[in-house]
Structure formats: C-alpha cells, structure tokens
Amino acid sequence: MAKDKKLVEAITSMDVDFAQWYTDVVKKAELIDYSSVKGCMVIKPAGYAIWENIQKELDGRFKEVGVENVYMPMFIPESLLEKEKDHVEGFAPEVAWVTYGGLEPLAERLCVRPTSETLFCDFYARDIQSYRDLPKVYNQWCSVVRWEKTTRPFLRSREFLWQEGHTAHATAEDAQARTEQMLNLYADFCEEVLAMPVIRGQKTDKEKFAGAEATYTIEALMHDGKALQSGTSHNFGDGFAKAFEIQYSDKENKLQYVHQTSWGMSTRLIGGIIMVHGDDNGLVLPPRIAPVQVMIVPIQQSKEGVLDKAAEIKSVLSGYRVKVDDTDKSPGWKFAESEMRGIPVRVEIGPKDIEAGQAILVRRDTHEKTAVSLDEIGQKVGELLDTIQRDMYERALAHREAHTYEATDFDTFTKTIEEKPGFVKAMWCGCQECEDKIKELTGATSRCMPFKQEKLSDTCICCGKPATKMVYWGRAY
C-alpha cells in the first residue's frame, strides 16, 4: 500500500493550492501532457476519451434539432477577416498568421481560424439565394487557434477543440429562437450529462462576442468559487449579413438580409468537469461522461477462479463501459489509480467475496462501500451509476447555492467578492461605467444577466441610479 499513498500524495490538496491541485490532476489522471509547442497541449487517451463522449452526446442532441455538420477551411484570408469591423477588432490581435506556403511568400496573409463566422458568411453569401434555402443550421467540429499569452490546460490554450454552429434564418424571430434553443440545449447537456448546474442568461454589451447583437451564456461555479463560462450562443441580427451581402429573395421575390447566429462549446468543459467534481484523490467523473464507468479490481488475482469471476462480472456488466484491471500492480495501487482517473464505480472481487457470493462496490464520489450479491450485480451497478450521477449534480448545485450571495450596496458587494469566493447577485443600472468600475475595484466581472431575474433592490449597487437588471458577478476563469 506504500505506492498507493505515494500516488495520492503526489497531488496537492485543493485547499492548499487550487491551481496546483488542478495542474496535478490533469497530469496525474493522464488527461494531457505539455508539448514542445508553447501554449499547446497533447490530449492523451484518458482526456480525449472524455471529449469523444462529449462529442457523441452533444452531436446526437444537435442532430435531433436539425443541425447538419460541415467542414470549412482552417484558414481565413486577411481581407475576409476584416469584413466585419467589430469582429476583426476583437480577433485580429490574437490570431496566428500564415505568411509562407512552401517556399513562396503568400500574396495575402491567412490567419488560422480563431472562429469561423467570416468563412460561414462567405459561404452563405454564395449558397443562399431563396427563402427555400433557409434556415441553414450548420455546425463544425474542429480546432481553433487564439494566440493567448498565458495558458492553462483545457481552460485557455493557444489551440483548442470545439464545435461551432453557424445558422442563417429568414427572420429576426427565427434567429432569436435558435439562439435560445441552442443555449438551452447546452445548459441541459451540462446539467444532465456533466452533472454541472449552470446559470442561463445574457451577457452585458461589454462582455458580448465581437460582432454580436446579443450573447447568451451558461455560467458554472467551480469548486474554488470562480466562475467558468461554459458555452455561449450569439445572435448576430443582420450585421454580418450586411457586411457579407447575404441576401435571399422572399416569397414576394424581394431581397432580404438573413439573420444569423453562432454557438460553441469546447474542451474547456473538461476543465469544468475537473473543477466542479474533483477532490483530493483526483478526478471524479460523472457516470454519463466517464470513458470507463466501472473498474473491476481482482483481489489476490493469482488465486484460482478470481480472474475468471472478474471476467464473468465484466460480461454481466457489458451494457456499461467496464474494464478489469488485471495488471501486476497491487490492489491498493489499482484502487488509487482508479480513483485518480475518476472512475465512478470500483468493483472489488476476491476469494472471500466469491465464497460469500458477493462483490464489493465502491463509489468514487463518496467512497461508500457496499457488498452486493453477485446475482444482482448488474442491476445494482446500474442503480448505483444513476445514483452517483444524480448525487453529483445535487452536490454541485448545493455547492453553488451555498456560494451564491446577494449584495444591495457596494461595500457589502466588495467585501463579499473579497472574502467569499462565489457568485454575487446584485442590481445594476445597465451602464458600462459601473461595470468597468466594479471590475477595476473588485476583480469581478459581470457573468450574466440571468433569465430568471429577481429584484433585490431598486438601485445600482455602484452608482445608486435606478437598476435595470439583476446581474451575477464573480471572478472567472
């Protein structure tokens, strides 16, 4: 059991240094490795398998609401990026530029896509002619590049994997409906699959996407009380359509501009899963997203019948993602490793258990152990996975509620932000000066104006003028 301790001791306690704990977990759970390319990471099998499950689940939900997948070029000619003024201002400072193709300098620089609005617009301008061509509800799975100065695995890296949906609609109402539909799809996915509760709301003008009329967001609260923007959905109105001349002839044969949206989620979600559910033993994965849901650890595996019984249990559990750890490591080491990797359920089976016709189920989230009859193991494991999924959501929700505060005056607000990591709900007048001032003085940013508005008081906590919105504030990743 010495090795067991060593493995666990290798990670910093989250209470001691949350940032170091995070870094330790991504490394020790073998999710990523650093690479020789500054600011870019290698996503290892255990990390990529989580992303594959996210993709599969999310893509299935997309297809149910009529999304079609496509693939656009990874390069954007500089002149194309510059077509929409706000958009280029937002992105130009942080893109990577290709200037040579083979041995020849390029006539025009190409940036590696930081996001693909301009490419979709360029395509839609050619592809859309008539109202019969609408709506277009396209998505692509790809990687994008943003030349960040400081990076952290999954949370902020120069290249990351994501999906980006880009739609075009006949009317402003259709575009708004799609913007909200996709935000709600994202929120449901986070809550149902990642067991990660989120606040749904709208970004302030200051925080919205470069070129958008309105940006909607889901915000989750991490274990350390910082917020993580986990998915966004933008309504562009007809701004891009006008810049790119995307017009269709309506039923009366009149030319109209389309209305557009875009929405995206990324490998950042994996950072969210880690920081919402992880503990000092490592990663804790929600069963619905875990690449391995059940790890069977044989005890005294060299004894006759133990490995056979483990294999038998595996085949009974074939409806789940299950593995047997039959390596020559000690059971204690295997336990610690399975914990570090966040596998939701561990099944221990040894000679004594076989004699008693039972196996031991151990929950990753609570460490609770239960002996179950081998006759019932299929049913019991299924129930336990459901219970874990539900409990993980409930615990994350309780944590968020316990760390959501209210402030009706600036002093309380400042003190709360400073002393109690979490969300602070407070009223706001709607002007950017107050938002800037709050950020400057407290480090908190407006996370969102939630759809579920409450009236905490009549006036803006900053300027005292009449309040127009209740806002969630917090420090964020």
Added chain:
Amino acid sequence: MAKDKKLVEAITSMDVDFAQWYTDVVKKAELIDYSSVKGCMVIKPAGYAIWENIQKELDGRFKEVGVENVYMPMFIPESLLEKEKDHVEGFAPEVAWVTYGGLEPLAERLCVRPTSETLFCDFYARDIQSYRDLPKVYNQWCSVVRWEKTTRPFLRSREFLWQEGHTAHATAEDAQARTEQMLNLYADFCEEVLAMPVIRGQKTDKEKFAGAEATYTIEALMHDGKALQSGTSHNFGDGFAKAFEIQYSDKENKLQYVHQTSWGMSTRLIGGIIMVHGDDNGLVLPPRIAPVQVMIVPIQQSKEGVLDKAAEIKSVLSGYRVKVDDTDKSPGWKFAESEMRGIPVRVEIGPKDIEAGQAILVRRDTHEKTAVSLDEIGQKVGELLDTIQRDMYERALAHREAHTYEATDFDTFTKTIEEKPGFVKAMWCGCQECEDKIKELTGATSRCMPFKQEKLSDTCICCGKPATKMVYWGRAY
C-alpha cells in the same frame, strides 16, 4: 418531368470528359463547394455525412484492435520538423508557415502539420520509459495541410481531413505486424464497407513515405482506369526513434530504441467512392456508407392518405437511414435528385400503390424496379440493400479485372498503358533507374508490389535483367 432532365443533363457524361464529370458530380450532389481560400474546399452536409460514416466505421474497427485516440498540436516548430532528415526533405517544400502570433513575429517559425510523425515522436520521447509503456497505439482524427499547386476536390487539396495512427513497439517484429494489420484493416474496410476492391502490396523505395523503411499501400482502380492510392501504412523501423531519442528500458533494464509505424486514410476515399461507383446520373453510394439509404418519394402526395402511408413506411424502415421527400417538387425532380445524391434505394408510393397494397422499390445502381407488398417492405428493403452492396463490390471487381493487363516486354507494356487504361502487371528488376525510365516514357508509376506475387516472366520488362518482383503499374491520381 422537364426539370428532371435538366438536372441530369447538367452533368457531363463520364465518357465525354471524366474529369469534368467528376467535378460536376461533387458539385451537383452537393458534396463540396469551392471556398475563398485557394485550394481549400467547403465540405457540405451531404459530403461531410459520408465522412462521418467513414469515421464511425473505421474508428470502431480501430478500437477493436486496441487503438486509442489522442490529439496533438496542429503546429510543428521548424526545429522539430528538421530532426529526421528524409522526412523534412519530403515535407518542407509543401508546408504552410506561421510566422506571426498576434502582432508579434515568432522567434521560431511553426508549420501547420502536413503529418504528425515529429509531434508523436517528440511526445513518445517524453512519455515512454519502460517496456511496460509499450506498445503505444495512438491515432488522431484531424486536418492536415500540404501546399499543393494543383488541387481537386477530395483528391488533392491544400487542407484535408484524415486520421493518422502512430505506434511505438518494443520489437521490429511487433512494428511489422502492426503495419500489416492496419493495412489489412484498411483493405477490409474498403472492400466490405465502400464496396471498393483494392490491391494490397508494398511500395517501391522510390514511392515510399519520407522517412519510412517500408510503405504498404492499398490501390484501387477508378472507372477511368486510373489508380487511386487509398490508404498507406508505414514501418519506420527505429529511424525516427534514433533521431528523437525514443528509448525504453527492457526487462533486463537495458536501453532499447522503439520501433514505430504510422498509417493514414483521408477524405480522398470520398473521391474514390465517386470514381469507382458513380455513373452519368451522378453519385452512387454503397448502402453501408450512404448517409441516406432509402428515400421515400410520395406520388400525388396531396391525395389523402399518401403522406400518411409514406410516414408509415418510414417508421417500418426505422432500422435504416431513411427520409421522406415531401417537398413541393415534382416526383420526377425528386427521382433525379435522389439519383444524383446516390441514395441506394428509392421507394415510390402513390394512391394506386396504396390501393394495390404495394410500393415500388427502385435500385440506384441498376435502376431496376420491383413492386413489393407493403407487408413485406421491411424485409425486402433490407435484402435489397444487402444485394446492392454485394453487387456494387462485384461490379467494381469485375471492372478492375477487365482492366488489369499483363506485359512481358516493353513494347506491349507501353502500348497497353497508352491504349488500355487500367493496371498493367509486369516484372521488374528492382532498380530505380528502370522505374524512373518507365515513368518518363509511359507516365505510369509503380503502384505496388502486391503481396500476391505472380511470375509472369523471368526478366525485367525495362532492362531485361533478372526480375525480382511483379509490380502493378498504372497512371494514378
């Protein structure tokens, strides 16, 4: 029915101009669109859905043989690309170079990956320590960039989608076994799923991959008699391991170099599907890869009960990928469109059919029509899809056999290459001068030295010296 003709007439006959026919099909079947980024294409929903099915099927087969997916950075620092001499010579002239990150020039240029051997090697050098860490059988799905001068959709474009597997093994034997295993997996996939027969064999030294000890290939014959290299698998021996210092300690605690392989397949396969199976009505998709396997076309759909019956048939066929075309286009137009898109089976259902308790099944590949009883439609459609899949393979095989020739002297060889598009089997001495001369004089390249060797004569058709290998020659994409 006028529109019907118009749609079909819009594509050039393959006998008139095969290259134009190909271009017409990719456009009219809505597989791709050209983009504002020279040499790069937009893959539209109908094209991307084929790629998704290829990915799903291939990835499932990979996982069955122990492949794990990962993701490497898309950039390669120039110094890393240069570590293996042959490799950099092969790729440096055709890569895109990033020289600016945001507003700052980079200290070191980064190329956009043309392939990721160097990145995997850099990672393996850090990640592999002991024989316990081997084998590593990793793969990634991504896009790569090669700055080609002349491009064609799917066949040759500056950016394309692919998978690239990269493995590391303890012994040369393990590496060789994996190289062959993956080549055979590719071949089986092409034959079973894409209905595309392939020749399995080894590339000559002249044609092998930059940095490889041996390259294996599968070669398919297109309808116009040109060959398409459809997948390759490389054995690197320990060449990269020595350049990148990838060593492990064996059971005796001695340092050893690993042995490596890589293997890849790309969106080029879609070009292969088009050129093996397509006809003058457009695309013809093998059922196992077709995004839509069955298109139900209601006849006189405004008549009572027709659309209901179409929906009922759709639900009976729910085990297949099936759609109902209930747009307001004419049936003739719908037929032509479904043919253009290569949908394997069309089901026609109108008032008269309903009265007779039947529907009409139309095969895309042979245009054969059969009336089937509505009671049996589920079974009949399933059987028909199987039959089409089998027949398409058999026809492609018969085409290849009819266009595979033999030559035992240079005159016959030259004449055959010139007059009879197809493969020419001929003996070769094994030296590159003959290979170069054959290419120069006939335009044919050595496609592969097939695993199934035959002895056609004793001497090389070019120099007359003793032959060492029988080679498939041909003009190629």
